[in-house]
Amino acid sequence: MMFESTTLNDSVSLGAQSADFILDTGSKSGSVLVLPVGSTEQHGTHLPVMTDTLLANSVATQSAEDIADTVPVLVAPPFWSGYSPHHLSLGGTLTGEFDTLLGLLCEIANTGLENGFDALVFVNGHGGNTPLIDAAVSEVGKTHPEVEVLGLTYFELVTDLVESVRESDVGGMAHGGEFETSLMLHLYPELVDTEAMPATYQDEQYELAGSDLVVGGPVSVYRPFEQYSESGAIGDPAVANPETGEQLFDGVTTALANLLKEVQQNNA
Structure with a gap:
């Protein structure tokens, strides 16, 4: 599967449509615009720097496609630069100032x-x-104020599912770990270097801080990323597999599709 195939889905990608089609879709009752937001940042030695953008876009696009017959929905081109100053020391990262990114997102x-x-x-x-x-x-x-505006982080939609499919212990589904690597093996296997996957389990010293992507906590801590991992990856990518990725992708897209249907119904 090439990047272009999920970037410009003929039925739901805003970038693939004419201006008239976009205006017509927006004019329909309960119409929904989806904006994927990712990042361009290091993901260890085995994953590409656009991992977050690729996955957010794939999740949004598939979810929209699943309901496009009944919901007027379009997915904007992904916002590819996230807030990633903590990754800069490891290279490969393109970030911006918080206020700059917020202004661009809002515009x-x-x-x-x-x-x-x-x-x-x-x-x-x-x-x-x-x-x-x-x-x-x-x-x-x-x-x-006339528009309903929502935001979510896609991997938080499947915390219950993760418990039944994960091979790693808690701390193994952090940055570039089992979760993201499994999704990439399912969606973009040609972009995963399975011969070079060094990573370190997340070991946060504060019990109230997050343990991995799907086990969060109320405490936020800022540290340069090399304090967590020499390779830049945290977790256990070695146990990742495309079958787990498929289960996670199906779970995430089903949950998001259901939310989009609910949004449409609440605003029709």
């Missing part, structure tokens, strides 16, 4: 809503973007 969302959509959903794929997404929801919602 893109605001101009997208000029096409008449009744709702906007940010689909985030990078944990470091969580405060950015929360702020964007508030800012865009304040600017467009």
